[in-house]
Amino acid sequence: MTGLVIAAPRSGSGKTMVSLGLMRAFTRAGLRVQPFKTGPDYIDTAFHAAACGQMAFNLDGWAMGGDILDAIAGRAGDVDLAIAEGAMGLFDGAAAPGETGRGATADIAAHLGWPVLLVMDVSGQSQSAAAVAYGLRSFRPDVHVVGVILNKVASERHERLIRGAMEHAGIAVLGAIPRLPDVRLPERHLGLMQAAEHPDLDHWLDRFADVVTAHVDLPAVRALARPGRQKAAPPLRCTPPGQRIALAQDVAFSFTYAHLLEGWRAAGAEILPFSPLADEAPAQDADIVWLPGGYPELHAGRIAAASRFLTGLRDHAMRKPIHGECGGYMTLGAALVDAGGEVHRMAGLLGLVSSHAERRLHLGYRTARLHAPVGAIPGSTVLRGHEFRYARIVEQPDEPLADVIDAEGRAVSASGSRRGHVTGTFFHLVATGGAPA
CATH class of the missing domain: 3.40.50.300 (P-loop containing nucleotide triphosphate hydrolases)
Structure with missing residues (x-):
């Protein structure tokens, strides 16, 4: 090395x-x-x-x-x-x-x-x-x-x-x-x-x-x-949220960590990419749909008009899990308010209403203990991640997904939320369980 x-x-x-x-x-x-x-x-x-x-x-x-x-x-x-x-x-x-x-x-x-x-x-x-x-x-x-x-x-x-x-x-x-x-x-x-x-x-x-x-x-x-200090380490394997993962990938949903994708594949998962901005629906035979973060607020009008994408999400949510991170979480919500104050209807699978009209930075590491599963990741699992957003929560009426704390051990009010098979968080997952180096 x-x-x-x-x-x-x-x-x-x-x-x-x-x-x-x-x-x-x-x-x-x-x-x-x-x-x-x-x-x-x-x-x-x-x-x-x-x-x-x-x-x-x-x-x-x-x-x-x-x-x-x-x-x-x-x-x-x-x-x-x-x-x-x-x-x-x-x-x-x-x-x-x-x-x-x-x-x-x-x-x-x-x-x-x-x-x-x-x-x-x-x-x-x-x-x-x-x-x-x-x-x-x-x-x-x-x-x-x-x-x-x-x-x-x-x-x-x-x-x-x-x-x-x-x-x-x-x-x-x-x-x-x-x-x-x-x-x-x-x-x-x-x-x-x-x-x-x-x-x-x-x-x-x-x-x-x-x-x-x-x-x-x-x-x-x-x-x-x-x-470097060469250390024997097992192959990189990360707990995948499903066997077949439909992953949103385009300029609106691009914040995915390479080590997670490689670790999911090494653990036997298959990644099935699709583009919401191209109005593509997730694969019908996927075990879970994963919407990563990105810049949906810059493309909110196109997302709101992407009928095949939104219909595919709603159909999937009736049977199987969907998870969203930050921008993906906002897309699963009821509405997204852009920087100009315009309201865009989103998937409506969660009650979240988020707004970019009044910017306020939320930044830092997060540790979360799940109250419910995220796909194949069991409830009570500890997730370690990072939050970086300017969006403000206007409404979040659903059940909290996790107990979340920051790097200093202080409780974070943005606990994520869940409704049926659908879950979401404002932080981006980096690793599952375990203690840091």
């Missing part, structure tokens, strides 16, 4: 641009690169996959047990290089008494034994950047910061000042990228625009690779990668 973690002192430092540039540059050079994303982010992985031509996986130290992490990371054994893009700042994670951050990028680096390369936005500072890098390198002895890439360098003099301070601190500088305001991917309220929606993704990935190739010592970066 020869790998490297790309991290930063904080969000917004340029990790994604540099990570995508490195992935694409090494892939163009003929290397087989396996991409990873630390934490529960479900958008960046699609960009990683496009950059490398390899399916990208999440590594989450809060929700996943050590065996799952090792099984996922073990995919790097058949490639030339693994690159894991970190989330937020290197040590940022869920709050826990006496800990620096459970689920932080640092936890993944420590667990797998991969060295860390920092991306530092040095705008507005010079020698102080070396003090920040020195502090990050010294903060935890089991996390090995092996160098930095400077980003948003203003001038040659600016670069000289920082390089001199880094050399004095004994920190290797692997590259210096100038200020390039035109080199960024478009964003929306949940982060990056989805890869499938980007009008010219390959152009931008090649642009990132060109920037990194011009300003970063790629041979030196590759030389920093190290084999």
Whole structure:
């Protein structure tokens, strides 16, 4: 598992641009690169996959047990290089008494034994950047910061000042990228625009690779990668919610974790994709319909008019289970109010009414103990997941699906709901049962 973690002192430092540039540059050079994303982010992985031509996986130290992490990371054994893009700042994670951050990028680096390369936005500072890098390198002895890439360098003099301070601190500088305001991917309220929606993704990935190739010592970066702490782990298997799973997949329902799909297949399940936006009904012989999260609020009019899709859902709900996550949950509800205040009728299989007209962020890890089954996942099972939504609950009249708490053990009012064979949650499932690494 020869790998490297790309991290930063904080969000917004340029990790994604540099990570995508490195992935694409090494892939163009003929290397087989396996991409990873630390934490529960479900958008960046699609960009990683496009950059490398390899399916990208999440590594989450809060929700996943050590065996799952090792099984996922073990995919790097058949490639030339693994690159894991970190989330937020290197040590940022869920709050826990006496800990620096459970689920932080640092936890993944420590667990797998991969060295860390920092991306530092040095705008507005010079020698102080070396003090920040020195502090990050010294903060935890089991996390090995092996160098930095400077980003948003203003001038040659600016670069000289920082390089001199880094050399004095004994920190290797692997590259210096100038200020390039035109080199960024478009964003929306949940982060990056989805890869499938980007009008010219390959152009931008090649642009990132060109920037990194011009300003970063790629041979030196590759030389920093190290084999991880190889651990024997069982094959990745995740408890599937059914034998035949009809999975909604299009730009409105795209937030699926690759490790779950692979783990369901490894456990013997069959995935049957369909597109609600194309007005496709789920397979009639499916054991369960699974509606993942995404952006249904941006396509609410089309979904409300998708008669074959909605009729197929209602027919299935009379006989067999349906489960929705976040956007999928809202689609199963009675109505969805978009950002402009327009009300769209949804499937009506649950009483949920959700609204994007008054945005309020709900964010964080979730642990849930089910009151009732979710397909073939038994009631009382513990689910570990992550919630990221701006939608507000207007009505939720159905029975709660689970007791839900956040990472600090506080009760969360968004308990999900159930009616007949239909269930839904606002959090996205990451792992079933077990303790985190």
